[in-house]
Amino acid sequence: MKILVADDSRVMRQIVIRTLRQAGYDDHEIVEAEDGADALAKVGSESPDLVLSDWNMPNMTGIECLQALRASGSAVPFGFVTSEGSPEMREKAANAGALFLIAKPFNEETFQEALSGVIA
């Protein structure tokens, strides 16, 4: 299984990848994207099985990326990992087609709860 991790912070991408491993998802291939536009392009070129994306990024935000994916017909499973976990953001994410929203700060249990129904 291939997971695309999109965040403009390299440090946060590393923390997300580390947490995935700590949560037991350590045998998946990881692809990184540094903003929403990069993520959009890499969904096309890399065909990931899941996208884990930050919300607030330069060039293209995570929600814009998700909307562009759905508008283009892509149904790739998509979840947010973001520092903003307000009910409004969660609703907006769900309405755009996101499966879940993990609020930062998170730990491996948070990842397990969100991902248990999504990846094996």
Add this chain to the structure above:
Amino acid sequence: MTATDTGERRRGSDARPLITDLIDEATVESIAQEAWVALVGEDEILVPLPGDAPVDPVSSWVDVVGPWTGSIVLTTGRRTAEELSRALLREASPEVLEEEDVVDAFGEIANVVGGNVKAALPGPSGLSLPEVGEAPAVRNPGDLCRIDVLWRGEPVSISVQGALPPLPTAP
């Protein structure tokens, strides 16, 4: 029918909340502590004690724009910011830390603390991307919620500060 302008609407829209009405120090400290444990390390405790002013200070912050507009600003000494960055990077920490790594890591801590402070404030509001550098000035000392803590014995301040100057007081 003649409408009478009582000025009520103007006064209503002029009223803007101060941060001290919206959040308290204990909440900011709890948000910061949670961020530290998750990002910096499980045993990383923030001790709520003021320290000396940091040597060679550096700040990271995010801006919130909404019913309350201002910044969430973390300030510490440059060496402490570098140490924080190494803690976030863990095994990926390079032998020589680049400025880019500090901007990324220290900015991300402000992003996580700021995002959670924003969630505790009335919305809807927007959150900026993090910045690192010299802290934005405190425009209104009455619109400020600040905590001072020690991390590994070094001073760190977290300031939730309004971006706007005080309103003129009624004559």
